[in-house]
Amino acid sequence: MREYDIVVVGGGPAGCMAAKYAAKAGASTLIIEEHSAIGEPVQCAGLISKRAIEESELKNIGSFVNCELKGAIVHSQSHELRIESLSPDKRAFAIRRDIFDKDLAKAAMDEGAELILNSKVKHVKKGGKREGAKLTILSAANTTNADVKEENEIKANVVIGADGWRSGIARMAGLTVTKNFLNCVQIEGQYEIHEPVADIFVGKTIAPGFFAWVIPIGETTARIGLCIDKRFSPHPNPLPFLKRILSGHPVIAKKYKGTQSKFTAGGIPIPTERQKTVKAEDGTGILLVGDAAAQVKPITGGGVYYGMKCGKIAGEAAARACLEKNMELLNGYEKRWQEEIGAEIAFGLKIHRLRCVLGDKDFDRICQALSKYDMIQRITNRGDMDYPSFVFRELLKNPGIIMLMAKSIIKYLYAKRKIR
Ligand SMILES: Cc1cc2nc3c(=O)[nH]c(=O)nc-3n(C[C@H](O)[C@H](O)[C@H](O)COP(=O)(O)OP(=O)(O)OC[C@H]3O[C@@H](n4cnc5c(N)ncnc54)[C@H](O)[C@@H]3O)c2cc1C
Incomplete structure (x- = not known):
């Protein structure tokens, strides 16, 4: 049976960053990802700041940047508010998340982390007395053949749940994060683009509780999507809202050319004020990071920057706890990430x-x-x-x-x- 100091469940930006920093600090680290490739399928509009790109520590940004955006136009029913970023430091970038995530995973592996793909973590349980203070992680290969059951048992002192907005690790650990989510849909399509700016469309009839966006990713292509907060929507499905703006919105319908690719649907956690992201007991620990910990900006729904930032803190804290054999140190993780972004999330x-x-x-x-x-x-x-x-x-x-x-x-x- 394989044993590690730390197993990271999920190979998104938060998980890869946690693994990179854990491995860098000297802990034996494994990432388990359920899909057959890192970064796929993409569930993201890919809009991130220059600061987020710096946080990623990736050097070859040309490989994943679609284009640089110089600002945003906020559209209400009868008004337009143009916000331009004069300083290059405040510019935003549209990125390809599939490549970005793969580059992050590679950076983690360069630091010594290992990666298992195509394997879904089904269960995390505490080991028996004979096994000492370890967690047992049960994962199964994703296979279409029902007769093939390749189950793996892996042991670790710390599990980092970086498994996204539907986090099974949070559920298994009994950690409370949030029950509320934004429901989101997005397509890529041909679109008339005049300048490199993101268009944001607000209004209860457009996207109740959130907003719709058009983000250029090339000269003639854009990501068009929206999220809704179902507690404020006549129905919980965001798709009819997307169909409506594509066919009838006075700005979007005029510029959208009717082609569709890369349909995606997903969720964004709405944080709560009482989040519990650490469980340390009996010499073992479980941490949550990224969307699993609802570390997202409630105003914009962006979670890539916070996920990477908190991933670093989680990876370092987990490595220290393992190397010093003191799981109490894990509690410092929650304190540190709250200090960094807690007030911003609360506001x-x-x-x-x-x-x-x-x-x-x-x-x-x-x-x-x-x-x-x-x-x-x-x-x-x-x-x-x-x-x-x-x-x-x-x-x-x-x-x-x-x-x-x-x-x-x-x-x-x-x-x-x-x-x-
Ligand atoms: C439509 C949409 C648009 C968005 N646009 C933006 C944007 O423009 N900018 C921005 O910053 N954020 C955006 N977000 C949010 C952003 O995508 C997330 O905040 C970010 O991906 C969170 O990273 P993460 O690493 O926590 O989780 P994820 O990226 O979700 O990664 C979690 C990983 O865990 C894996 N996994 C899950 N369960 C298991 C399991 N049991 N075993 C093994 N692996 C598992 C998944 O396959 C996945 O790869 C958007 C979200 C949506 C839905």
């Missing part, structure tokens, strides 16, 4: 709740108010896609915006009980 949750109760006319009024020169200046100067609370805090200091939001804040306070 983002408030903005998300507020957005959920806004109507189309509210979005119009807000876009109109923000279009004023000084407001746009503030957004441009303070805006940061990884830490969006900076700019929201700034805007909420403005008496005009406060007046505008007063009605929505009352609606929000009323709805708060419902959307905890």
Whole structure:
């Protein structure tokens, strides 16, 4: 039976980064990924910041960058708000997640981590007394032949659950993260593109509780998608909303050329304020990281940057705990990631709740108010896609915006009980 200090379940950005840092610190590390290739199928719009690219520590960025975007246009029903990033440091990039994730996995293996593909972790259980303080990880090869059952038993001191938004590891460990998810759909298609900017479409009738996006990935191709928060939607399926904007939205339908490829559907966890991401007992430990730990920005749904950032912390903490044979050290992981992004997530949750109760006319009024020169200046100067609370805090200091939001804040306070 194979034994490791650390087994990472899931080979996405969070898992690969955790494995890289665990291996780098000297712990024997294995990644188990259920699919036959890292990064596939893609469930992502692939919009990340320059900072996220730096966080990835990947050098050959030409291999995975589709294009650089110079800003965004936010469309409400009757208004457009143009936000341009003047500083190259604040630019965003559309990337190919399949290649990005593969490069991250390779970087982890270069540090000494091992990888098993095509193997789904079914169970993690505590070993018996004879086996000492170890976790037993049961995984099975994904095969279409029902008679072929290649089961593997692997032992480890620490399991890092980096298994995405539907985390089975969180469930098995009894760790509470969140029960709420955004439901998302996306296609790639031919689209009339005039400039390298992301288009964001807000409104209750377009994407209740979230927004729709068009992200250029070439001169004539874009990713077009949306998420909804089903607690605020007349129905939980986001597909009819996507079909509706593709065929009838005054901006999207005019520019979309009717071709479709790479349909994807997925979920994005909506964090809660009481997340528990560490279980350390009897000389063993389980950590959650990335989407499994709901480490995402509630305002934009982006999770790649936070996942990698927290992956590094998880990998280091797990390696230290194993090498020093002290599982208490794992608790430092939750403290550290909360210090890094906890306040940002908590503030983002408030903005998300507020957005959920806004109507189309509210979005119009807000876009109109923000279009004023000084407001746009503030957004441009303070805006940061990884830490969006900076700019929201700034805007909420403005008496005009406060007046505008007063009605929505009352609606929000009323709805708060419902959307905890
Ligand atoms: C439509 C959509 C658009 C998005 N757009 C963006 C965006 O533009 N920018 C951004 O930053 N974020 C975006 N996100 C969010 C982003 O995709 C996630 O936050 C990110 O992928 C999380 O990384 P992760 O490593 O935690 O999990 P994942 O990338 O989900 O990786 C988890 C891995 O675990 C594997 N796995 C699961 N269970 C098991 C098991 N039992 N055994 C073995 N392996 C297992 C899975 O196969 C998967 O490879 C988007 C999400 C969606 C759904």
